[in-house]
Amino acid sequence: xxxKLLGAALVVLATLVSNPLWxxxxxxxxRTATGGAQTLEDIMARQEQLKVDESFRSENxxxxxxxxxxxxxxxxxxxxxxxxxxxxxxYNEADVRTQAxxxxxxxxxQDGGMPWYKLREGPLITYGGLALLGIIALLAVFYLxxxxxxxxxxxxxxxIERFKAIERFGHWLLAGSFIALGITGLITLMGRxxxxxxxxPEAYAxxxxxxxxxxxxxxxxxxxxxxxxxSMWVVHNIxxxxxxxxxxxxxGIFTKSHPPAKKFNAGQKIIFWTVMLLGFSVSLSxxxxxxxxxxxxxxxxxxxxxxxxxxxxxxxxxxxxxxQYANIWHSIVAFVMMVAIIAHIYIGSVxxxxxxxxxxxxxxxxxxxRQHHDLWVAEVEAKQGKGGSS
Amino acid sequence: MKVMVAGFVxxxxxxxxxxMALNQFGWSSAEEYSSETSVxxxxxxx
Numbered sequence: 001x002x003x004k005l006l007g008a009a010l011v012v013l014a015t016l017v018s019n020p021l022w023x024x025x026x027x028x029x030x031r032t033a034t035g036g037a038q039t040l041e042d043i044m045a046r047q048e049q050l051k052v053d054e055s056f057r058s059e060n061x062x063x064x065x066x067x068x069x070x071x072x073x074x075x076x077x078x079x080x081x082x083x084x085x086x087x088x089x090x091y092n093e094a095d096v097r098t099q100a101x102x103x104x105x106x107x108x109x110q111d112g113g114m115p116w117y118k119l120r121e122g123p124l125i126t127y128g129g130l131a132l133l134g135i136i137a138l139l140a141v142f143y144l145x146x147x148x149x150x151x152x153x154x155x156x157x158x159x160i161e162r163f164k165a166i167e168r169f170g171h172w173l174l175a176g177s178f179i180a181l182g183i184t185g186l187i188t189l190m191g192r193x194x195x196x197x198x199x200x201p202e203a204y205a206x207x208x209x210x211x212x213x214x215x216x217x218x219x220x221x222x223x224x225x226x227x228x229x230x231s232m233w234v235v236h237n238i239x240x241x242x243x244x245x246x247x248x249x250x251x252g253i254f255t256k257s258h259p260p261a262k263k264f265n266a267g268q269k270i271i272f273w274t275v276m277l278l279g280f281s282v283s284l285s286x287x288x289x290x291x292x293x294x295x296x297x298x299x300x301x302x303x304x305x306x307x308x309x310x311x312x313x314x315x316x317x318x319x320x321x322x323x324q325y326a327n328i329w330h331s332i333v334a335f336v337m338m339v340a341i342i343a344h345i346y347i348g349s350v351x352x353x354x355x356x357x358x359x360x361x362x363x364x365x366x367x368x369x370r371q372h373h374d375l376w377v378a379e380v381e382a383k384q385g386k387g388g389s390s
Numbered sequence: 391m392k393v394m395v396a397g398f399v400x401x402x403x404x405x406x407x408x409x410m411a412l413n414q415f416g417w418s419s420a421e422e423y424s425s426e427t428s429v430x431x432x433x434x435x436x
Contacts (some may be wrong), residue, residue, distance in 0.1 A: 165393050172397025180401065217408040221401035291417070360391055 031056060058091040060084070092318050103293030104319035116324035124328065125190055128335040135339045139346045146253065149352040156367035160380060162358040167232050171359055174225025174275075177218045182338050184211035184218075189331060219286055226279045236263040237272045242375070263376040267347075274340045278333050285330040289323065296322040298329075 031039055036056065045052050062084030080088075088094035089108050096106040163171070187195065188211055196204045242259075243266035249259040251267050259265070264272065288295040299322065302313035317325070348355050354368035369377045 168393040169397050169400070172394045173400055174397075176398035177401040177404075214405060217405035218401055220408045221404040224404065225397075225401075360394065362393070 036060060054091075057087050058093075061088045061091075061093055107318055107320060110318045110320045112318070112321045112324055116328065119328060120189070120331070121193065124331055125193060128331065129190070131335055131339050132342070135342050139343065139351075143346075143351065148350065149253070151353050151365060151368050152258075152371055153367065155354065155365040156370075158366045159357075159363035160366050160369050160377065161362060162364045162369065163362050165362065167229075168359055168362055170225055170228035170232060173221055174229055177222035177225055178337075178341065180218050181215055181222055182334065182341075184215040185331070185334055187211040188215065216290060219283070219290070222279070223283050226276065226283065230276055233264070233272060234276075237269045239266075239269060242266075243269060258371045258374070260375050261373050262379070263373060265372065271340060271344050275337065278337045278340075282330060282333040282337065285326045285333065288326040289330060292323060293319045298322050298325040 031037065033039065038057065042052050062080035064080065085094065089096065090111065092107060092110065094108075096108060098105045187207060191204055191208055191211075195207070199207065242261060246259040246261055246266040249255060249257055251265065252258050284295075284297065288297060296317070296319065299315055299317040302317075303315040305311055306313055306315060314321075348359065354365050357364045357368075366377070
């Protein structure tokens with residue numbers, strides 16, 4: 001029954017829209033027929049996903065000077081009509097006061113929620129998911145073409161210390177927390193679309209609550225790991241001329257050559273700075289989400305970008321819009337990091353013989369070290385006098 | 391491998407301890423109930 005009514009309403013609306021006489025009477029921007037209120041054209045334009053200039057109502061907030069006498073019908077409500085007050089509330093222009101002491105309690109309506117929700121459930125999941133599947137497929141193809149990168153001539157049999165225990169601890173603290181954050185983040189983002197149909201709402205609710213708890217709290221371990229690894233390795237990751245040589249040689253991946261490198265080659269430096277810069281950014285947006293409304297940062301950031309690049313990003317944001325931007329940015333940065341880290345995990349494990357030992361045991365085969373980090377080996381041997389440990 | 395396991399366990403220990411540590415500073419990212427400065431309207435007061 002309701003469907004029939006809806007169908008009839010759509011037919012009437014379609015008739016009205018396609019009627020030339022009606023269209024002429026209510027041309028775009030002409031709202032005299034509705035006394036300045038929105039027209040059917042406005043409604044239809046929104047349904048067609050067209051942008052409608054909202055200023056006709058966002059700026060129509062009443063004028064106390066034109067208030068109707070209190071003796072008149074429907075007047076006066078402090079000089080403003082109920083519609084004026086509603087519009088002021090909707091567009092966050094009203095002087096709302098409340099006893100609630102929570103942040104953003106004076107924002108009663110904000111209509112950025114649906115665009116945020118659609119972006120989150122649509123392009124973010126689609127392109128983010130494709131990026132993850134894409135990098136996995138790319139690495140699989142790479143493995144089929146190149147195979148496992150072996151130690152030329154086989155392992156030496158003797159080892160050299162690559163990373164101290166504290167370095168490996170910092171790495172695994174960062175890695176373990178990142179993997180947990182990635183998995184729980186994906187469960188939170190994609191669960192509604194992919195897990196509820198499989199698990200059902202009850203089981204998913206339990207999983208989602210656990211994921212939220214772990215995601216919120218293990219984030220501190222991630223930030224600690226980020227600080228630890230940055231402190232220990234930044235000095236080895238300053239770009240230099242050798243990096244350009246390494247990049248020009250493609251890291252020797254396809255040529256099977258071994259461009260010279262110190263403790264970290266250019267590929268590792270790219271991973272390092274990707275993790276540090278994006279990790280810092282994802283931590284900031286994460287803190288903003290952990291402490292809702294307490295750490296707004298996008299309006300200020302947009303203001304700085306506007307002043308530098310001359311763009312027209314919104315420099316005034318409602319508290320909820322700040323949260324929406326933080327959420328979207330958090331997810332985008334996390335996806336980029338996940339893509340980079342999947343590639344990092346590949347090359348550090350199945351992709352290269354002997355690579356995992358660096359973080360797994362702390363000692364690597366001397367021949368592996370000479371082939372991939374020859375200058376670093378020379379430095380270590382010079383310090384030790386001669387020879388490695390076994 | 392021991393260091394790897396230690397790193398993973400440390401991450402979980404930090405996650406477990408984080409809400410308690412935050413409460414010491416009056417921060418309530420994991421706060422589930424109303425406090426003097428944080429009112430949850432969806433829960434009845436005691």
